[in-house]
Structures are given as structure tokens and as C-alpha cells.
Amino acid sequence: MNVLAPVRRDRVIADLPPCFRKEAALQTRPAFHPTVASACQEQRTGTVGFKISKIIVVGDLSVGKTCLINRFCKDTFDKNYKATIGVDFEMERFEVLGVPFSLQLWDTAGQERFKCIASTYYRGAQAIVIVFDVNDVASLEHTRQWLADALKENDPSNVILFLVGSKKDLSTPAQYSLMEKDALKVAQEMQAEYWAVSSLTGENVRDFFFRVAALTFESSVLAELERSHTRRIGDTGSAAMRATCTCRHPAKNPSAASEGTPPAPAMLTPMDQRGATLAGPEEPSLPLPSPPGPSPAQASLARVGRSTHVAPVAMQTQVLLAEGDALLS
Ligand SMILES: Nc1nc2c(ncn2[C@@H]2O[C@H](COP(=O)(O)OP(=O)(O)O)[C@@H](O)[C@H]2O)c(=O)[nH]1
Numbered sequence: 001m002n003v004l005a006p007v008r009r010d011r012v013i014a015d016l017p018p019c020f021r022k023e024a025a026l027q028t029r030p031a032f033h034p035t036v037a038s039a040c041q042e043q044r045t046g047t048v049g050f051k052i053s054k055i056i057v058v059g060d061l062s063v064g065k066t067c068l069i070n071r072f073c074k075d076t077f078d079k080n081y082k083a084t085i086g087v088d089f090e091m092e093r094f095e096v097l098g099v100p101f102s103l104q105l106w107d108t109a110g111q112e113r114f115k116c117i118a119s120t121y122y123r124g125a126q127a128i129v130i131v132f133d134v135n136d137v138a139s140l141e142h143t144r145q146w147l148a149d150a151l152k153e154n155d156p157s158n159v160i161l162f163l164v165g166s167k168k169d170l171s172t173p174a175q176y177s178l179m180e181k182d183a184l185k186v187a188q189e190m191q192a193e194y195w196a197v198s199s200l201t202g203e204n205v206r207d208f209f210f211r212v213a214a215l216t217f218e219s220s221v222l223a224e225l226e227r228s229h230t231r232r233i234g235d236t237g238s239a240a241m242r243a244t245c246t247c248r249h250p251a252k253n254p255s256a257a258s259e260g261t262p263p264a265p266a267m268l269t270p271m272d273q274r275g276a277t278l279a280g281p282e283e284p285s286l287p288l289p290s291p292p293g294p295s296p297a298q299a300s301l302a303r304v305g306r307s308t309h310v311a312p313v314a315m316q317t318q319v320l321l322a323e324g325d326a327l328l329s
């Protein structure tokens with residue numbers, strides 16, 4: 001039984017939505033990555049259609065995070081400010097290139113006193129959306145710290161970043177273009193994709209979330225293909241090992257000892273297995289993009305000057321429990 005409601009017709013993505021500014025875009029290709037497009041066409045997207053991708057939205061108090069999510073998910077705008085308590089989330093279901101894809105949009109509180117709670121919800125994000133108010137330069141300056149905090153809880157090589165200027169309707173074109181220069185610099189420095197939106201008028205809100213969904217989907221499919229490729233390599237490697245063992249093991253192949261076969265080779269290293277497999281005709285190498293050097297998020301982290309230390313799971317659990325205790329006390 002399918003318990004999920006069908007995807008709304010206005011959440012169907014058939015083409016890669018364009019970026020907002022070429023100067024600060026995660027990529028400027030006009031279409032989905034060809035590997036992703038063909039995997040979707042041939043229904044080789046594995047578990048992507050069943051997964052929920054987590055997107056966290058962070059930024060100073062009152063920059064417009066909740067209004068941004070509400071404008072997209074509920075098509076509403078509330079002029080009266082109600083501070084978000086702790087965290088909240090909305091689910092949005094899309095269909096991208098014919099594959100169902102769900103986003104969980106986590107709205108976090110901007111107040112200092114909620115930071116310790118929010119940080120536990122930062123974990124496992126696939127994308128980080130850092131919001132600032134285009135009319136408040138301090139909120140732009142604080143985005144570096146928000147990014148550093150969010151990256152502490154995530155693997156920087158696995159997250160994609162967006163820098164979003166909100167309340168565009170409140171600035172004149174001249175004020176906006178002055179501010180945009182600074183915002184583009186910050187986005188480039190973070191290696192984040194830059195957008196400017198207005199939740200009051202709705203300007204760019206839908207386009208922005210479609211872009212988030214499309215790029216998150218693309219990276220999920222590429223990761224899935226890479227995983228299944230690695231699994232296949234592993235399978236072939238162990239099959240090769242089994243074959244090697246069978247023919248050289250004296251108990252299983254008594255003739256091997258008497259035939260004076262050379263001693264069994266040392267264990268194949270993963271590198272040997274990969275080399276052997278990729279050379280075979282049935283395992284063509286996958287044309288996955290592999291940018292040289294650090295990932296964008298790693299580079300951002302280096303720039304914001306934070307360590308990438310990620311606590312082991314047991315330690316994280318302890319921290320979680322300790323934080324839970326603190327909340328209950
Ligand atoms: N004019 C205008 N006001 C906005 C916009 N987005 C949010 N606001 C107002 O800014 C205040 C804070 O918004 P909210 O989304 O609650 O901020 P948050 O603390 O970041 O979640 C509220 O009074 C909103 O009505 C916008 O795009 N334009």
C-alpha cells in the first residue's frame with residue numbers, strides 16, 4: 001500500500017532549473033548531468049526514490065527563514081513575527097526526471113539560546129541554506145559563523161551550500177545591487193550558490209527551492225551510482241579472490257599442490273581489485289565527475305577557519321544524551 005500522497009503537479013521537475021547568478025553558482029550547466037539523466041531514464045537510481053533528503057535552513061534571528069519555508073510549502077506570508085522555538089520541519093515531495101524525491105526542510109531558531117538544540121538537528125544534512133537579510137549587512141557578515149556551526153555537524157565533502165538574501169522587496173534596485181556585490185563575494189568565498197528572494201512577493205522563492213531540489217537530487221543519484229559501482233567492484237574482487245582460493249587451495253583442488261603451482265598470491269589490495277576489475281570488459285568505468293582538490297564545502301570550511309573534527313558516533317550519542325538531559329532539567 002502506498003501511504004504517500006501523489007506528488008503535486010507543480011512539484012514536477014523535468015529540466016535543470018537555472019542558477020540565479022553565474023558568478024556564484026554551484027554549476028552553470030544548462031541540463032542535468034548526462035550520467036544522472038540516463039540513470040533516471042533507465043530506472044537505475046537505486047534507493048534515491050525512497051530516501052528523504054535533509055535540508056537545513058540557518059541564519060540570524062528574524063532574517064526571514066520561517067517565511068521563506070512557509071511561502072514555498074504553504075504559499076502563505078505572515079507579517080506578524082513569531083519566533084521559531086527550537087526547530088521545526090516541513091516535508092516537500094518532488095518528482096525529478098520521473099523519480100520521486102522528498103525534501104525535509106528544517107527551520108531552525110536563530111536565537112543564541114537555541115543554538116545547542118539546533119546543532120543536534122544539523123546532522124546528516126545534504127544541503128545547508130544560509131539566509132541573511134539583504135537590508136542588514138550584519139546578517140550577511142554572520143553567515144560565515146552559521147556555516148561554520150552547521151559544518152561542524154556534517155561531512156563538508158557531502159553537503160551543498162546556498163547563500164540566500166531575503167526581503168528583496170524592501171530594498172531599492174540601487175541599494176540591492178550595492179549589497180549584491182558583497183553577497184556574491186561571500187558566496188564565492190564559501191563556494192555556495194547565491195540567490196536573492198522575497199517571501200512577501202514570492203519573487204524567486206519557487207525557483208530557488210526547485211534548484212535546491214534538483215541539485216540535491218543530482219548529487220544523490222551520483223552518490224548512489226558511485227556506491228553501486230563500488231559494490232560491484234567489491235563483488236567482483238571477492239569473486240576473484242574465491243576463484244583464486246579455489247584453484248590454489250590444496251584441499252579443494254588437490255592437483256594444485258602436486259602440479260607445483262606457484263604459491264598463492266598475497267591478498268589483493270582494494271587498489272589491485274579496482275585495477276583488475278576496471279580493466280575487465282564487463283565493468284566500464286563510470287563517467288562520474290571528480291573535481292580535483294577539496295570539495296566546495298571543505299574549501300569553505302578551510303576559509304572560515306574551523307576544524308573538520310567529527311566526533312565518533314558513540315561520542316555524538318553521549319553529547320545528544322547530555323543535551324537531552326540538560327533540556328529536561
Ligand atoms: N518585507 C518582507 N518582510 C519579510 C520577508 N520575509 C520575512 N519578513 C518579515 O520578517 C520578520 C521575520 O521573519 P521570520 O521568517 O519569522 O524570520 P526568522 O526568525 O528568520 O524565521 C517577520 O515579521 C516577517 O513578516 C520578506 O521577504 N519581505
Ligand SMILES: [Mg+2]
Nearest residue numbers: 065066083084
Ligand atoms: Mg523562524
